[in-house]
Amino acid sequence: MLCNILIIGGGFAGFWAAVAARRVAGSRAQVALVSPRPLLEIRPRLYEAHPETLAVDFRPHLEKLEIDFVRGAAEALDPAAKAVTLAAGDQIAYDRLVVATGSRMRRPPVPGAEAAFSVDTQAEAIAFDRRLKDIAQATEEPTIAVIGAGFTGLELALELRDRLLAHGAHRAAVRLRIVLIDRAETIGPELGPGPRPAIERALAQDGIELRLGAVVQALQADRVSFADGTVLAADAVVLATGMVAAPFAAQIPGARDALGRTIVDASLRAPGAPDVFVAGDAAAADTGDGHWTLQSCQHAGQLGRVAGENAARDLLGEPTVPYSQLRYLTCLDLGRAGALVTQGWERRIDKMGEEGKALKRMINTKVIYPPADGSIEALLASSSIDLAARTRQMDAPKAPEPVQGGAA
Ligand SMILES: Cc1cc2nc3c(=O)[nH]c(=O)nc-3n(C[C@H](O)[C@H](O)[C@H](O)COP(=O)(O)OP(=O)(O)OC[C@H]3O[C@@H](n4cnc5c(N)ncnc54)[C@H](O)[C@@H]3O)c2cc1C
Numbered sequence: 001m002l003c004n005i006l007i008i009g010g011g012f013a014g015f016w017a018a019v020a021a022r023r024v025a026g027s028r029a030q031v032a033l034v035s036p037r038p039l040l041e042i043r044p045r046l047y048e049a050h051p052e053t054l055a056v057d058f059r060p061h062l063e064k065l066e067i068d069f070v071r072g073a074a075e076a077l078d079p080a081a082k083a084v085t086l087a088a089g090d091q092i093a094y095d096r097l098v099v100a101t102g103s104r105m106r107r108p109p110v111p112g113a114e115a116a117f118s119v120d121t122q123a124e125a126i127a128f129d130r131r132l133k134d135i136a137q138a139t140e141e142p143t144i145a146v147i148g149a150g151f152t153g154l155e156l157a158l159e160l161r162d163r164l165l166a167h168g169a170h171r172a173a174v175r176l177r178i179v180l181i182d183r184a185e186t187i188g189p190e191l192g193p194g195p196r197p198a199i200e201r202a203l204a205q206d207g208i209e210l211r212l213g214a215v216v217q218a219l220q221a222d223r224v225s226f227a228d229g230t231v232l233a234a235d236a237v238v239l240a241t242g243m244v245a246a247p248f249a250a251q252i253p254g255a256r257d258a259l260g261r262t263i264v265d266a267s268l269r270a271p272g273a274p275d276v277f278v279a280g281d282a283a284a285a286d287t288g289d290g291h292w293t294l295q296s297c298q299h300a301g302q303l304g305r306v307a308g309e310n311a312a313r314d315l316l317g318e319p320t321v322p323y324s325q326l327r328y329l330t331c332l333d334l335g336r337a338g339a340l341v342t343q344g345w346e347r348r349i350d351k352m353g354e355e356g357k358a359l360k361r362m363i364n365t366k367v368i369y370p371p372a373d374g375s376i377e378a379l380l381a382s383s384s385i386d387l388a389a390r391t392r393q394m395d396a397p398k399a400p401e402p403v404q405g406g407a408a
Pocket of ligand 1: 121
């Protein structure tokens with residue numbers, strides 16, 4: 001099989017790369033996307049209740065844009081032959097490749113880590129939700145240990161009482177003991193000191209116990225063993241221990257950063273493989289304002305759009321455009337305490353409480369989804385690399401129902 005523009009990965013970066021490539025190339029190129037499932041997993045929401053609803057079937061969108069979907073996992077990359085071999089053995093030749101294989105949670109290198117729960121993928125979040133359901137039915141005074149007090153661990157810990165309520169366990173929700181564990185001495189180390197007091201207040205209000213500066217030595221399904229000899233018995237142990245690039249991207253020739261991400265140039269090209277562009281959590285790119293991209297949805301979406309646009313431009317002999325991230329904000333869900341919104345890399349607090357929560361809801365139910373108006377025009381406009389144009393389009397009135405799909 002030959003494909004002009006091949007995209008590997010159906011996450012935020014891969015989906016938008018495919019749409020942007022079609023927008024630029026029109027009918028002048030064949031575009032195909034390879035992914036194990038035809039679903040855009042809404043990973044930023046996987047700490048929430050009902051994880052089985054948190055994926056969108058992207059096939060109707062791809063079909064409208066005449067983008068081929070190939071179900072499968074890419075296994076081998078041969079940049080000299082310009083070909084990708086799938087796990088099933090099929091080979092796909094390409095003219096330009098976009099690698100958007102995303103990230104995976106980094107499990108800590110301690111015995112028993114494989115057995116702990118996580119909310120990194122939809123399947124893992126569903127498995128944890130099943131355990132919560134069992135806990136809701138079996139015990140009135142449960143304990144849940146969350147390991148990792150970064151962004152995901154904080155959002156998950158602060159959601160757990162309501163997650164038990166969603167399973168009808170009112171008494172257990174009130175009596176739930178939540179222990180948030182991190183080897184760092186502070187919560188949310190990557191969020192910096194500015195937002196910390198607000199987060200600490202939310203944790204205290206929710207009755208969450210902190211165990212900071214704690215070295216985990218071993219894990220079992222029902223306990224956490226620490227290096228100081230203490231043991232915490234728990235009904236569930238959940239890991240939120242940070243992400244690294246998924247393995248496929250390691251085959252791209254060239255330099256990588258500590259997270260295994262390919263260091264790309266301004267057009268998101270892999271310097272060691274000129275026909276390969278890299279996007280999303282698999283790429284480390286200079287944001288143009290003195291920072292490196294983060295493994296985040298807002299970076300992944302823009303990286304994907306620029307990589308898809310540049311793969312098409314390069315194929316057509318047009319000049320590529322430089323990647324830039326126009327603005328950077330964080331929006332941390334604090335559960336019943338609302339949400340905390342910060343602006344800029346210095347993380348200036350912008351909104352808190354209910355005002356912050358309204359923005360979080362909008363991001364989680366609208367901004368990160370393909371346009372609810374699934375018309376060809378809306379999809380192509382949403383693939384623009386011009387953030388201001390996208391925002392105007394998102395604010396325009398449209399049909400209310402987002403396209404939702406369950407696990408396939
Ligand atoms: C619980 C949680 C909460 C988060 N909260 C936030 C948040 O609040 N804000 C934020 O900005 N970000 C958040 N993130 C991070 C965000 O979800 C990621 O940065 C984003 O999903 C990255 O998008 P991506 O397309 O690069 O990769 P992914 O979403 O990881 O998608 C990668 C895709 O590639 C596919 N793939 C992988 N390997 C192969 C292969 N070999 N062959 C074919 N396909 C392959 C995968 O199946 C998947 O479809 C959160 C993540 C988690 C887990």
